[in-house]
Amino acid sequence: MAIFTVFWMVFKQILKNWRLEIVLLAGLVLAVAISSCIPIYTDGVLQTVMLERWQRSSSSNYPPGTIQISDEQWYDYHPLLSENQWRDREEAYEQYLQLDKILQKSVPEVFGTEVLHFSKTGRTDRKPVLPLDPLEETRNRYMDFAFLTGLEERVDLVSGRWFTNDIPLAGEPIEVVIDENASYDLNLNLDKIYRFPLETGKYEERKYLDFKVVGIFRVKKDDYNQPVWVERPPFNNTFFIAEEVFENLIKRDDTSPYKYTWFWNMDYEPVRYHQLDHIIGKFKRLETEIRNISNTIRINQSSILSLEPLIEQGAALKKLLLILSLPVLGMIFYYIILTASLTIKRRSNEIALLRSRGGSIFQIVVTYLLEWGFLGLFAIFAGPQLGLLIARLMGASAGFLDFVSREPLPVIIPPDAHHYIFLTIAAALGSCLFLVVPAAGESIVSYKQKIARENRKPFWQRYYLDVFFLIFSIYGYRELSKQIVNLQNGASAGSQHILDPMLFLIPVLFLATAGLISLRVMPWLIRFFSFFVEQLPEVSLTVTLRQFFRNSGQYSPLIFFIIMTVSLGIYSSSIARTLEQNFIDSLMYEHGADVVLTEKWHFDTPTYTAEGQLVSSDKEVIFEPPFHIHKELSGVKNAARVLTRRGNISIGGRNLANGTLMAIDPVDFAHVSWFRDDLTEQHLYYYLNLLIDYEDAVLVNREFFEKNQLKLGETVSFRIGFNAIDFFVAGVIDYWPTIYPSSFPLLVANLDFVQAQYIIEPYNVWLSLEEDASLQAIVDELTEEGIYVTNIKDVRNRLVEGRRNPERMGIFGILSISFAVAVLITVMGFFLYNFLSLRKRMLEFGVMRAIGLSISQLVTILSLEQFLTVSFGFGLGTLFGVIVSQIFLPFLQVSQNLEGVVPGFRIVIQRSDIGNILIILGISLIIGLLILAFILIKLKLHEAIKLGEEV
Structure with missing residues (x-):
């Protein structure tokens, strides 16, 4: 009977504090959803990869199974x-x-x-x-x-x-x-x-x-x-x-x-990725068993073993996503602990009474365990369902906060997801129950004494944890620098590195440390400004600043939330956009334009006998397809002719080196080619104008120019076979579309001049396309005109393939979802803070109304408090996010072996992301103020003051 009494008491407590219980439940569900989406996404995305790879390694006669x-x-x-x-x-x-x-x-x-x-x-x-x-x-x-x-x-x-x-x-x-x-x-x-x-x-x-x-x-x-x-x-x-x-x-x-x-x-279709390790293990054990029976066993067909590398890829992907999700999980846990502490704080008097009446610490802890265990049980069922939705969103990610219409991932809740779920719930409930133990140890006397010391500094300030975190952050930065140096020295050319987890953990620690130090300094900054504000006749600002200075601890959690949300959002978006932009830049530089066409120029020459009969011939004729047709194709913005040849470069009859000649039409090239402004000293058009002004001009790469001590205006010869073409040096370039240092020395010249000096040779056609242009329609239209395309390089397909990479989708997806969840819990924390703050300060507002302050003045005071809170958090979060991005993102090029890659690595910090964060926080601020104003307008003096005690 006693156990039913305990359950009934727990049930009544949940109903009595249903608002806080719902807020706590939301945090638990979010924590479970974020942690479970990692194995769910990994299983879903690698399920698709597994089936595609399995089918490619099989045939119609020997299918994957x-x-x-x-x-x-x-x-x-x-x-x-x-x-x-x-x-x-x-x-x-x-x-x-x-x-x-x-x-x-x-x-x-x-x-x-x-x-x-x-x-x-x-x-x-x-x-x-x-x-x-x-x-x-x-x-x-x-x-x-x-x-x-x-x-x-x-x-x-x-x-x-x-x-x-x-x-x-x-x-x-x-x-x-x-x-x-x-x-x-x-x-x-x-x-x-x-x-x-x-x-x-x-x-x-x-x-x-x-x-x-x-x-x-x-x-x-x-x-x-x-x-x-x-x-x-x-x-x-x-x-x-x-x-x-x-x-x-x-x-x-x-x-x-x-x-x-x-x-x-x-x-084979029911086989799931999470079963792959078990299947391959069983197959290998079977193979060992039968080979022990016979040494003439031959396994002729079994493509299952070709999928073994996916197991290691999945483990690395889960590790990466877990590392990237740790900051937002930390914020969710902080939110859960904060909510639990508020619950305990509201019920501390009740806990102290239970202790004074003979209740043990164990009984009180068990009561809260049952209460929050019910919430955890609900989160175990609801969280994974939300995790499925998050995993599908991750599978549709094409960039930071950029989602496209894509075939949904075949996601399920794999068995290993339950490990994440139960570990998350256990950690969350354990953290909350850890707060119950000190409260359960208070008697009614010690509790009243504790209330009297309520405004003392928080734990982390008293023991200087922020200083400890700062020292650890600096140490982590030094270790990361050493690790990057080792990668520089040891990474092989062309090797691929998954995103280094340290590039996320150390910056997040820096951001948290900066936020804590800011909260330590904040009261003194406010105190400094209050000296000037006190001279003003308006009382609202003075009251607001004094409230901030005297009770800075009650604002700290919300400000810290905002600082971490904004700074993490900026850093996360910078990582995603930097990776995306450099990926796009590298592909565009490699291709030079949207599409590069190679067309058929060689045709067999028909030969006839004396009797007029057609016979076969080994002779070929070179036919230049009419170029103007390309510009008239539907969906084509512009087209350019580009001839690339290898040959010998000489000066004054002295052979210098074998190099590359790129011959272009400068006008068309300007409208078609992709080129980044920071790759040369002058704008691309400056160099193209040199070729337009002088038909025999040539652009030379800087390394060749300086190595051979050339001068502008000096004559350079380029030999193709037995023919030499003379140019004069008109400009010096560092890079040029599609040309890498391995192809240097490089000469860029006028195509019309080269064709006038030499035989007409096949060139490629570069196309700039409309956004919705169909490449197949373009090829069909060319075929109808008698122009036959033999090879196509389409940068758009490469971009789509790259964005479907499991690691890339996972990184962009988890960063986007983490940012969205961080904003969500910050907004939830904002409204929770406003609600509890208003309830706590009812007596204070009643006294202010009694001494003559108007409703408008109270609304102004609260508005200033909210504005200062959001502004302080947003300003510092933006500052810290930009600084950390500038400090740590350069390491990204080495971690991913991008150092020395053409075009050079560049950091991208999007202002629109900062603006979106500001808009979200601004809307939350306005809604919160409207709710507070509505409550204050309804406030009556006799409801706020009852014999000098709070209601």
């Missing part, structure tokens, strides 16, 4: 006895039975899905067969004996009948059936007897095994190309016999089995 295993016994003989001496036939047969039993039991358990088809076969060595009838045609016929399970269901008898399963008596021929292709090709006739040579010693008389063709079959048309064949038809060299007859045959000492093969086609 195929496993084919062979035991090639012809490899296994006893060389000590004789080169051709096989081991004991009974031993070989027992080995086959053992393998067959293990494989048929264990292989279907590897996937644990439906077996769509199973078959097995065994065959002997292939040998020449002879007709029994000496009058029948003798020709080379090489055949083998085999059995194939399920053959009857896949073929139709053309003539004759099926063999019997009975073992023939001594002297009787073995009944066989053959493919009609074997009947035609080898002239094997129905009801005829043929002889199969047996194994004999070197000096023994030849022995034969007689067999009779009793049936001829044809493979069913519908089954011919289906993935049901352990060996593909047609069967031109095989006599099929019953399995029982085959087993009896291979026990003889004068026959030798060639191999056995088992074939499974299993339903």
Whole structure:
């Protein structure tokens, strides 16, 4: 009965404090959703990758669920006895039975899905067969004996009948059936007897095994190309016999089995990514087991092992996303702890009374455990459902806070998500219960004494935790710098590094430290400004600043929330936008334009005889496609001709180096090419104008220019084959679209001038497209005009493929979701603070009304408080976010091996992101002020003051 009393008391407490309980529940649900979305997203995105990779490594004949295993016994003989001496036939047969039993039991358990088809076969060595009838045609016929399970269901008898399963008596021929292709090709006739040579010693008389063709079959048309064949038809060299007859045959000492093969086609679609590790582990254990039985095992078809790298990729992805989500999880936990502390604070008097009346600390803690355990139980069910939605949003991310319409990820709640869920709930409830213990230790006397010291400094200020965090942050920065130096020295060219978790943890620690130090300094700054404000006649601002100075502790949690939200939002958006922009820049520089077309210029020359007959010719004619057509295509903004050739560069007849010549039309190139302004000293148009003004001008890369001590106006020759073209140096460039340092030295010249000096050679066509242009329509239109495209480089497809990368989607998705959740809990904290602050200060506002302050003055005081809180938090958050981005984002280029990549790495801090944060906080501020004003207007003096106590 006592336990029901406890549950009833807990239930009443939940109803009594339902507002705070809902707020706490929201925090628990968000924490579970964020933590569970990591394994949910990883399983969903790698499920898609797994199926795509599995299908690519398979074929129509051997789909992804195929496993084919062979035991090639012809490899296994006893060389000590004789080169051709096989081991004991009974031993070989027992080995086959053992393998067959293990494989048929264990292989279907590897996937644990439906077996769509199973078959097995065994065959002997292939040998020449002879007709029994000496009058029948003798020709080379090489055949083998085999059995194939399920053959009857896949073929139709053309003539004759099926063999019997009975073992023939001594002297009787073995009944066989053959493919009609074997009947035609080898002239094997129905009801005829043929002889199969047996194994004999070197000096023994030849022995034969007689067999009779009793049936001829044809493979069913519908089954011919289906993935049901352990060996593909047609069967031109095989006599099929019953399995029982085959087993009896291979026990003889004068026959030798060639191999056995088992074939499974299993339903692979239900297989989930989280099962992959278990499946591969079972398959490897099975492989070890069967290889211990036979050393001639061959696994011919099993693409499942090609997916093993995905296991490591998934573990790394989960680790990365967990690291990126830690800051927002920390903020959610801070929010949960703050809400729990407010709940405990409101009920501290009740707790003290329970202790004074004999209640133990354990009983009080258990009561709160039951109360919050109910909330945690609800969060366990609701949180993962929200996590599914978050994972789908992450799968649709294309950038920071940028989501596109994309096929939803096939997400489920994988088993490992429950580990995240229960660990999150346990950590959250443990943190909350940790706050209950000190409160449960208070007696009614000590509680009243504690109230008297309510305005003392918070724990972290009394023990200088902010200073400790500052020291640890500086140490982390130094360690990160050392780690980056090691990467610089040890990273191999072209290697890819996943985003270093330290690039997120150390900056977040810096931001938290800066926020705490700001809160320590804030009261003294306010006190400084209050000296000037006190001279003003308006009382509202004076009261506001005094309230801030005397009770700064009650504003600190909300200000810290805002600082962390704004600064983390700026840093997160800077990471995402920096990665995205540099990815786009690298692709655009590599391609040079939206689309690059290579077209067919070489055509065979028709040759005619004296009689006018057309004959083939090896001669080719070069035909330049009409260029103007490209500019008239639908969806094309502009087009440019670009010729790139390798050749020898010389000055005054002295060969200097092999280099690259890019010949362009400067006017068209200006409208088509992509080029970043910071890659050269002058704007791109400056260099193109030089080529327009002087037809024989050339632009030279700086390294070549300085190495050979060239001067502007000096003549440079470029030789292609036996032809040399002279240019004069008009400008010096550092980089140029599509040209990397490995292709230097570089000369950029006028295409018309080069074509006038040299033969017309095939060039590429660069296109600038409208946003919704169809490349296929452009190619079709060119084909109709007689222009045939042989190669296409489409930067848009590369961008789409890059944005679908699991790591990239995960990074952008978790950063976007984390920012949105951080803003959400900040807004929730803002409204929670306003509500509790107003309830707590009812007496204070009543006294102010009693001494003559108007409602408008009270609203002004509260408005100033809220404005100062939001402004202080937003201003410091913006400052810290920008500073940390400038300090830590340069490390990103080394962590991802982007140092030295062309074009150079640049940091992107988007002002619009800061503006969006300001708009969200501004709207929250306005709504909060309207609610407060409404409550204050309804406030009546007798409701606020009752014998000098708060209501």
